[in-house]
Amino acid sequence: MLVKAKGTQQSVAASRLLDGEAVWLGTGNIWVEDVALAAVFDGADAIAEALCFAKAEEKRQVVVDVYPLDVEITDQGTRPTHLRERLKGIGPTVRRDLGKQARQPTA
Amino acid sequence: MPDTHSPALRSNQPADAHAAVYRYDEFDKTFIFERVEQFRAQVERRIKGEITEEEFKPIRLMNGLYLQLHAYMLRVAVPYGMLSSTQVRRLARIARVYDKGYGHFTTRQNIQFNWPKLEDVPAILHELAEVDMHAIQTSGNCIRNVTTDQFCGAAADELVDPRVYAEILRQWSTLHPEFTYLPRKFKIAITGSPNDRAAVQVHDIGLIAKKDEVTGRVGFTVYVGGGQGRTPYLAVKARDFVPVEEIIGYLEAILRVYNQLGRRDNIYKARIKITVNEMGPAKFLGLIEEEYARLPRQKFHVDPAIVDAIQTHFAAPPWADLPAVSESFEAAKQADPAFARWTRTNLTAHKTQGYAIATISLKPIGGIPGDAESSQLETVADLADLYSFGEVRVTHEQNLVLAHVRQDDLYALWQALDKAGLGTANAGLISDIIACPGLDYCALANTRAIPVAQRIAERFADLDRQHDLGELKIKISGCINACGHHHVGHIGILGVDKKGEEFFQILLGGDAGTNAALGEIVGPGFDYDGIIDAVEVVVNTFVKLRQPGEIFIKTLARTGHAPFKEALYARA
Numbered sequence: 001m002l003v004k005a006k007g008t009q010q011s012v013a014a015s016r017l018l019d020g021e022a023v024w025l026g027t028g029n030i031w032v033e034d035v036a037l038a039a040v041f042d043g044a045d046a047i048a049e050a051l052c053f054a055k056a057e058e059k060r061q062v063v064v065d066v067y068p069l070d071v072e073i074t075d076q077g078t079r080p081t082h083l084r085e086r087l088k089g090i091g092p093t094v095r096r097d098l099g100k101q102a103r104q105p106t107a
Numbered sequence: 108m109p110d111t112h113s114p115a116l117r118s119n120q121p122a123d124a125h126a127a128v129y130r131y132d133e134f135d136k137t138f139i140f141e142r143v144e145q146f147r148a149q150v151e152r153r154i155k156g157e158i159t160e161e162e163f164k165p166i167r168l169m170n171g172l173y174l175q176l177h178a179y180m181l182r183v184a185v186p187y188g189m190l191s192s193t194q195v196r197r198l199a200r201i202a203r204v205y206d207k208g209y210g211h212f213t214t215r216q217n218i219q220f221n222w223p224k225l226e227d228v229p230a231i232l233h234e235l236a237e238v239d240m241h242a243i244q245t246s247g248n249c250i251r252n253v254t255t256d257q258f259c260g261a262a263a264d265e266l267v268d269p270r271v272y273a274e275i276l277r278q279w280s281t282l283h284p285e286f287t288y289l290p291r292k293f294k295i296a297i298t299g300s301p302n303d304r305a306a307v308q309v310h311d312i313g314l315i316a317k318k319d320e321v322t323g324r325v326g327f328t329v330y331v332g333g334g335q336g337r338t339p340y341l342a343v344k345a346r347d348f349v350p351v352e353e354i355i356g357y358l359e360a361i362l363r364v365y366n367q368l369g370r371r372d373n374i375y376k377a378r379i380k381i382t383v384n385e386m387g388p389a390k391f392l393g394l395i396e397e398e399y400a401r402l403p404r405q406k407f408h409v410d411p412a413i414v415d416a417i418q419t420h421f422a423a424p425p426w427a428d429l430p431a432v433s434e435s436f437e438a439a440k441q442a443d444p445a446f447a448r449w450t451r452t453n454l455t456a457h458k459t460q461g462y463a464i465a466t467i468s469l470k471p472i473g474g475i476p477g478d479a480e481s482s483q484l485e486t487v488a489d490l491a492d493l494y495s496f497g498e499v500r501v502t503h504e505q506n507l508v509l510a511h512v513r514q515d516d517l518y519a520l521w522q523a524l525d526k527a528g529l530g531t532a533n534a535g536l537i538s539d540i541i542a543c544p545g546l547d548y549c550a551l552a553n554t555r556a557i558p559v560a561q562r563i564a565e566r567f568a569d570l571d572r573q574h575d576l577g578e579l580k581i582k583i584s585g586c587i588n589a590c591g592h593h594h595v596g597h598i599g600i601l602g603v604d605k606k607g608e609e610f611f612q613i614l615l616g617g618d619a620g621t622n623a624a625l626g627e628i629v630g631p632g633f634d635y636d637g638i639i640d641a642v643e644v645v646v647n648t649f650v651k652l653r654q655p656g657e658i659f660i661k662t663l664a665r666t667g668h669a670p671f672k673e674a675l676y677a678r679a
């Protein structure tokens with residue numbers, strides 16, 4: 001959470017408790033493994049509400065390390081604006097055979 | 108089985124019976140297994156929701172389990188950097204069964220697994236405990252694990268075995284209740300020879316062995332107040348010579364002064380390096396001497412009997428009586444130029460005639476510095492059994508070492524290493540790069556570090572060119588925490604965030620060796636593509652300026668930074 005989210009469009013990231021997998025809050029309050037499917041919250045109120053739900057999920061042992069991040073909406077879906085958050089959505093760039101990128105041929 | 112000189116293998120002992128690793132006694136064993144079971148219960152309670160993440164986080168960190176960018180990470184300790192072949196095979200097994208088939212050796216002489224699942228960690232810890240290993244992290248503001256140089260007990264230039272004094276310091280500090288509440292964590296490094304291989308001047312206290320030319324007595328030069336991280340300092344020399352038997356008393360004096368004066372109000376200002384430099388080294392050293400004069404010295408005198416007792420724990424393996432020159436070794440060098448090249452960079456003189464110390468490069472051109480696959484670890488374990496008393500060492504430069512290889516066996520060893528992708532002849536050269544995990548794994552990173560290292564190594568892939576350049580150490584960190592030791596790289600590279608983009612600063616003139624120095628930022632940074640070209644400009648400038656036989660750091664010291672700056676920035 002080094003990079004402070006400050007834009008009007010934000011998503012919510014976390015790591016799944018059991019395996020540490022990076023996940024984002026999707027539409028319908030479901031955690032998704034693909035950042036392109038992350039729900040985009042517009043404006044302070046929507047962001048606060050989403051974070052509130054995510055924190056509750058932390059209490060329910062679903063995820064850990066919840067935080068908001070700046071995103072933009074593209075044709076390929078939700079795209080984090082900061083490199084660090086984009087890499088979180090892909091996996092190590094030095095091991096293309098590992099992490100999410102290895103599972104998603106489209107990524 | 109190939110021919111072996113291993114006395115253990117030829118008898119019925121385990122092949123690593125002589126590996127100088129720390130072996131647990133019954134008390135340690137019980138303690139470690141209890142810790143594993145405790146952690147297993149805590150993980151279960153966490154998963155059931157009986158404890159919160161706030162409660163659990165400090166527990167998992169204490170057990171070496173971190174959360175990184177893509178997954179959890181488990182950091183396993185390697186005390187004094189020593190592993191037996193049995194332990195190496197177990198690490199290989201853990202990587203294969205619970206992780207993704209590889210481990211990563213770090214600059215802290217430990218190994219990290221990058222993908223463990225929380226549910227599996229108790230089982231991993233149990234498997235480690237079975238081979239006398241653990242992931243418990245010393246944390247808190249105490250004296251941390253004392254580190255030593257990777258050639259200890261083997262190097263020809265060694266004056267004292269640093270592990271013995273590391274162990275004495277460990278026992279002294281754990282018996283010392285007031286030193287478990289220091290203002291901040293405290294790290295000590297010891298090199299047992301006059302040539303520093305443990306980067307002692309970037310530690311809170313650093314000791315370099317020294318022989319008094321007049322009396323012939325052995326002791327240490329004592330440095331104090333060094334460190335890396337966000338405010339790097341080189342340690343200052345406190346005393347040129349402290350005899351070995353007085354070393355505890357002298358360190359006691361340093362710790363007492365620091366314990367009274369160190370700042371407890373600000374975590375960023377609490378390390379001894381800040382105390383020394385805020386107060387001024389002369390004043391601080393004066394206080395140490397006053398304290399030392401006051402101390403009941405006899406109480407802190409190191410008893411030779413204790414030294415002998417500890418020395419038996421680090422007993423030398425049963426070296427054979429060998430001729431000084433191995434004819435087969437000399438012949439192999441003549442016959443195979445690639446082998447000859449490897450012997451020039453990857454061998455270090457052994458103190459016993461007929462033996463050599465071999466460095467196994469974990470830096471194949473284009474590879475990830477410090478990564479080793481399970482199969483490679485198993486190869487190293489087998490080779491250690493055959494040729495080096497079943498012992499493997501981990502270096503802070505992210506390589507491995509077989510410390511006791513017969514010269515007769517070196518050719519066979521290198522051929523086997525080469526087949527496994529471990530025979531690169533580049534120790535100490537431009538492609539032997541230290542890089543922290545950076546943004547490919549680390550959640551704190553500004554930039555990637557590994558692919559920068561890979562692209563530099565690829566740019567200079569030609570080994571003849573590398574050998575021609577000579578010793579040149581590049582060290583890369585993905586953020587100011589300096590895990591990649593960029594402050595002490597001959598060429599240091601620091602990743603910074605520039606408006607969400609990766610940017611890289613170049614530092615020149617750092618040195619982690621005997622002539623320790625901190626690098627200086629040479630000028631404005633470079634982008635991800637530009638940094639590789641910039642490194643090449645620096646190297647080409649060196650080639651133009653060097654005198655015959657001169658290595659990079661010497662040329663730089665002679666010419667200063669100006670010609671390098673000019674070459675880097677006047678181009679535009």
Ligand code: HEM
Binds near residue numbers: 173213309335589591
């Ligand atoms: C990926 C997870 C990692 C995290 C979150 C991390 C974080 C940090 C932080 C915050 C510090 C500064 C500590 C302080 O000065 O109080 C630090 C220091 C350090 N780290 Fe890491 N680190 C990580 C991985 C590594 C790795 C893989 C290595 C070895 C390659 C490493 C080697 C070091 C060293 C040697 C220092 C001490 C620098 C000094 O002397 O002050 N770290 N790390």
Ligand code: SF4
Binds near residue numbers: 552589
């Ligand atoms: S230096 Fe920074 S980026 Fe590199 S491992 Fe340490 S904390 Fe992470």
